[in-house]
Amino acid sequence: MLWMMRLSGFLSAAMVIIVLSPSLQSFPPAEAxxxxxxxxxxRLLTQNSPTDKFSFRKSSQFRNAKExxxxxxxxxxxGNSVYVCDPSFVHVAIxxxxxxxxxxxxxxHSILQHSQCPExxxxxxxxxxxxxxxxxxxxxxxxxxxxxxxxxxxxRSFISTSVRQALEQPLNYARNYLADLLEPCVDRVxxxxxxxxxxxxxxxxxxxxLAGKTIGAPEYCHANFTKYFTAxxxxxxxxxxxxxxxxxxxxxxxxxxxxxxxWRRFGYTKKIEKWMDIQKNERIYELGSLPPFLLVLAGHVxxxxxxxxxxxxxxxxxxxxxxxxxxxxxxLLHWSGSGKPWLRIDSKQxxxxxxxxxxxxxxxHSM
Numbered sequence: 001m002l003w004m005m006r007l008s009g010f011l012s013a014a015m016v017i018i019v020l021s022p023s024l025q026s027f028p029p030a031e032a033x034x035x036x037x038x039x040x041x042x043r044l045l046t047q048n049s050p051t052d053k054f055s056f057r058k059s060s061q062f063r064n065a066k067e068x069x070x071x072x073x074x075x076x077x078x079g080n081s082v083y084v085c086d087p088s089f090v091h092v093a094i095x096x097x098x099x100x101x102x103x104x105x106x107x108x109h110s111i112l113q114h115s116q117c118p119e120x121x122x123x124x125x126x127x128x129x130x131x132x133x134x135x136x137x138x139x140x141x142x143x144x145x146x147x148x149x150x151x152x153x154x155x156r157s158f159i160s161t162s163v164r165q166a167l168e169q170p171l172n173y174a175r176n177y178l179a180d181l182l183e184p185c186v187d188r189v190x191x192x193x194x195x196x197x198x199x200x201x202x203x204x205x206x207x208x209x210l211a212g213k214t215i216g217a218p219e220y221c222h223a224n225f226t227k228y229f230t231a232x233x234x235x236x237x238x239x240x241x242x243x244x245x246x247x248x249x250x251x252x253x254x255x256x257x258x259x260x261x262x263w264r265r266f267g268y269t270k271k272i273e274k275w276m277d278i279q280k281n282e283r284i285y286e287l288g289s290l291p292p293f294l295l296v297l298a299g300h301v302x303x304x305x306x307x308x309x310x311x312x313x314x315x316x317x318x319x320x321x322x323x324x325x326x327x328x329x330x331x332l333l334h335w336s337g338s339g340k341p342w343l344r345i346d347s348k349q350x351x352x353x354x355x356x357x358x359x360x361x362x363x364x365h366s367m
Contacts, residue, residue: 059139305331
């Protein structure tokens with residue numbers, strides 16, 4: 001009789017879980033955990049933590065060369081404001097997203113491996129799921145970093161449909177808000193996409209002179225600038241007139257050196273939001289976060305050597321398309337486009353240049 005009572009209790013509990021699970025799924029993943037007082041079995045069923053899906057090998061320790069400043073040696077990078085504001089740091093901002101996490105980890109690994117002073121690099125990770133902090137710390141135990149929660153609702157109302165769904169993700173627009181997210185004492189930052197590797201000392205990029213400009217980036221003035229906007233944009237002087245008196249060139253927003261002091265002073269976030277708001281009603285471009293940057297900053301960019309963004313290695317939307325490197329020296333390889341090296345490698349459809357990404361991959365397995 002006792003075993004029948006226990007069985008009945010188990011079935012009742014199972015029914016409660018089945019009834020509750022749809023409402024739990026309406027929360028963001030981390031919120032579902034915080035909002036639930038149910039036991040660990042239910043947390044396993046909801047599969048909220050990204051760390052349940054990913055496992056990365058622990059990175060080697062990277063130490064500063066003798067030529068580096070000794071002021072930072074022996075400090076524990078715990079992410080508090082004292083360390084963030086240290087004037088000797090090189091500041092790098094990268095987003096952490098579950099879909100691109102493997103790429104972000106490889107990017108960080110490549111930066112550390114090629115830095116003469118890796119202990120002097122401070123990482124600012126922008127994310128929408130705080131569970132990822134534990135994963136980063138276990139992969140890079142000595143890393144100096146701080147995480148910043150980016151609320152998707154900040155930008156969701158500004159986002160319009162794009163040619164690729166990946167470009168519509170709110171975290172893709174976090175670069176617009178770095179000046180608001182990072183501490184006021186951080187007045188310069190290198191922003192990097194998650195689908196790249198650095199094969200040179202990041203400090204060289206950090207020392208780029210911006211010549212009074214707010215951002216620096218490799219420019220591509222031979223590119224057909226008109227294709228980034230619709231015919232409606234170019235036919236309406238209210239819109240196309242924004243480039244009057246400027247010599248706008250295409251630049252890729254996946255690699256930028258940003259003067260955050262000037263960005264805050266001139267309110268560039270609001271200017272970008274204004275164009276995104278116009279896009280919602282007028283449809284003046286087809287891509288995601290790039291065109292608003294071009295509208296606000298093209299023609300006012302400090303040019304950086306092309307070696308710092310060998311972009312387009314992800315090909316286009318044609319399955320299996322592979323690209324070659326551009327002529328010239330290489331300091332950074334960028335798999336912009338739809339093809340990501342980790343996906344092509346896993347599917348046994350790797351492009352030749354994907355082999356250059358592989359040595360920085362710390363991915364272990366998927367649960």
